[in-house]
Amino acid sequence: MYKATVIIKLKKGLLDPEGRTIKQALNFLGFKEVKEVDSYKMLDIVLDAENEEKARERVKEMCEKLLANPVIHNYEIKIEKLSV
């Protein structure tokens, strides 16, 4: 069993309305020192695989088919072996 951690970020230059709204809310609440906020999505996926390489390949496929939109998103995949 492997645990894949997938981080899905907006590509550089794309507007992040959620991050912008959080920044404004923080500034408004008195956190004037906040200069920038970026928001991401993170997923932990537990899956069966023969080895780490195969797990990474399958998670990459999942990102391309469902999890990320290649037009606007970049993604990072980290694989970790679970000792179960």
Place this chain on the structure above:
Amino acid sequence: MYKATVIIKLKKGLLDPEGRTIKQALNFLGFKEVKEVDSYKMLDIVLDAENEEKARERVKEMCEKLLANPVIHNYEIKIEKLSV
């Protein structure tokens, strides 16, 4: 300048409908090896602070006041110095 990375997770035992839906969609698309999916929110916050300790304290305050709901969320804070 410091960059704080905040990871906001649902507490153990709470239903994560987004993760569940993603798991079902992946299984349906043929990724039968997926056993579990958990979804999180991640924020990068760039802020001014005197030192790392003060930055962490302020980000903790932000989590308590706005970013996380203490009834249902746990959060992790990582602080990193930006070389600007």
